[in-house]
Amino acid sequence: MTASFEPICEKCEELIQPYLDRELSEAERLEAEGHLAGCGYCSERYRFEASLRQYVRQACCQEEMSPELKAKLASLRTPLDD
Amino acid sequence: MAEAETEARRLATEARDRVRFEEEVLALADQVYRVARRLVSSREEAEDLVQETYARAFRSWRSYTPGTNLRAWLMRILTNLNIDRGRRQQRAPDMQPMEEGDYFLYNRLEETSGPAAEERIVERLSQDSIVEALASVPHDFRDAIVLVDIGDFSYQEAAQILDVPIGTVMSRLHRGRRILKGELAEAAVGEES
Numbered sequence: 001m002t003a004s005f006e007p008i009c010e011k012c013e014e015l016i017q018p019y020l021d022r023e024l025s026e027a028e029r030l031e032a033e034g035h036l037a038g039c040g041y042c043s044e045r046y047r048f049e050a051s052l053r054q055y056v057r058q059a060c061c062q063e064e065m066s067p068e069l070k071a072k073l074a075s076l077r078t079p080l081d082d
Numbered sequence: 083m084a085e086a087e088t089e090a091r092r093l094a095t096e097a098r099d100r101v102r103f104e105e106e107v108l109a110l111a112d113q114v115y116r117v118a119r120r121l122v123s124s125r126e127e128a129e130d131l132v133q134e135t136y137a138r139a140f141r142s143w144r145s146y147t148p149g150t151n152l153r154a155w156l157m158r159i160l161t162n163l164n165i166d167r168g169r170r171q172q173r174a175p176d177m178q179p180m181e182e183g184d185y186f187l188y189n190r191l192e193e194t195s196g197p198a199a200e201e202r203i204v205e206r207l208s209q210d211s212i213v214e215a216l217a218s219v220p221h222d223f224r225d226a227i228v229l230v231d232i233g234d235f236s237y238q239e240a241a242q243i244l245d246v247p248i249g250t251v252m253s254r255l256h257r258g259r260r261i262l263k264g265e266l267a268e269a270a271v272g273e274e275s
Contacts, residue, residue, distance in 0.1 A: 017256065021230060023237050047200035048188045053231060055204040056262075059212035060232055065115035069129050073111055073136045077104045 009041045016046055020053060103143045107136070110153055113233065114160060120228045121164055123217055131167075135160045157233065157243045161225060187263040191270050207266055215265035223258030226251050 015032040018024050024032055036043045114135060119128040138159050139146075146155050191203050216224065229240040230251075237255075241248040 017259070018252075021237065021255075044200055045188065048203060051201045052187070052204045052263075055207070056212050056216065057232060059209035060120050060216060061116050062209070063119060063125070065112055065132075066129070069115070069132065070111060072133060074108060076133070076136050076140055077108075078100065078140055 009039055011035050011039065012042050012045055016042065016049055019046075020049060099148070100143055103146065103148075104140060106152055107139055107143075107156060110156060111136075113153065114156055117157060117228055117233045118160060118164075120216060120232055121161070121221075121225060131160065131164060134163050134167075138163065151239065153233075154235065154239045154243055157229065157235070158245075161229075161243055187267045187270075190267040194270055207270060211266065211269040215262055215269055218265050219258055219261050223254050223261055226254040227258045227262065230255055 015024075015028075015035060019029065019032045019036075036046055111132070115128065115132050118131045118135070119125065122128050122131055135156065139156055142159075146152065188200070188203065191206050192198075194206060216227070219227065225244060226240060229235045229243060230237070235243065237248050237251050240251045244251065246254075
């Protein structure tokens with residue numbers, strides 16, 4: 001454990017990931033937002049987790065599919081022979 | 083005569099449904115490719131996997147029920163083919179205890195070059211290191227992350243695609259994200275030194 005480490009807010013684990021995944025019920029979502037508004041530790045961590053999620057997505061979705069592959073997929077369609 | 087007409091009509095309807103199905107499936111190709119690209123390690127493998135997925139989807143179009151989730155149906159074919167082809171290289175998950183909780187990546191990045199806004203701190207990671215870190219997450223965990231974080235599937239959809247209970251998707255996501263962050267923290271330390 002590092003010296004700079006702060007105590008963990010137990011709510012974080014429970015709320016942040018499903019909140020970011022939009023998997024909370026309406027009541028849970030309101031609870032999460034209420035908690036994030038009042039807990040400095042969690043709101044800081046929420047901002048970090050949200051930007052990390054976006055950054056991972058950006059890094060991993062850069063490579064576009066080649067036009068050749070796209071054409072190949074279209075050519076796999078069943079020919080209309082009748 | 084009437085029978086022949088009925089049969090002709092049936093064939094025409096079937097052809098029309100098939101064409102519509104194929105067009106809808108092709109419209110999802112970019113999304114399928116993005117997921118495939120992160121499930122396997124190379125571009126070539128991803129291209130093969132996507133082609134096989136489409137060949138199978140076109141062949142088995144009758145097993146798709148119109149009106150149900152086509153994206154999830156396609157992803158299920160993709161993930162099953164990926165398993166069948168034995169492309170996945172299993173690696174035992176790193177069982178190190180995460181005594182710093184889920185916040186260790188943030189702490190590590192902050193330590194490397196001082197505090198910054200939470201939104202900016204991730205920019206200390208190179209995009210290559212993110213791609214590599216994700217690739218090194220063991221496949222069961224990575225599949226869940228790729229489907230939910232890159233494919234935008236819900237927990238329920240990911241559970242159907244992977245054919246596991248929803249609780250398993252949630253625990254794999256939780257564990258997988260921790261492993262990913264652990265890899266990223268290591269990469270951050272490596273880049274620093």
